[in-house]
Amino acid sequence: MDQPKIDEKKIEKFSMGVTIFILLAALTIGEFSIASVGRSLGPVLMLVALIKASLIVRDYMHIGRLFATEEE
Secondary structure, eight states, X not given: OOXXXXXXXXXXXXXXXXXXXXXXXXXXXXXXXXXXXXXXXXHHHHHHHHHHHHHHHHHTSXXXXXXXXXXX
């Protein structure tokens, strides 16, 4: 195994995790702001919640590994 290649993959995964974390934080702040504006924006809040849930499932729960082959 090539050590620099492994380190490069770890750095890439870490930076992707940090990016997703920042995106989730921004969406949460936006969600709070939307909720503060009015009660009639429930569908918008549900959409934001679905986006956040899909990011969490895809990037933190590693759901893609269930469908990946051994070689990937």
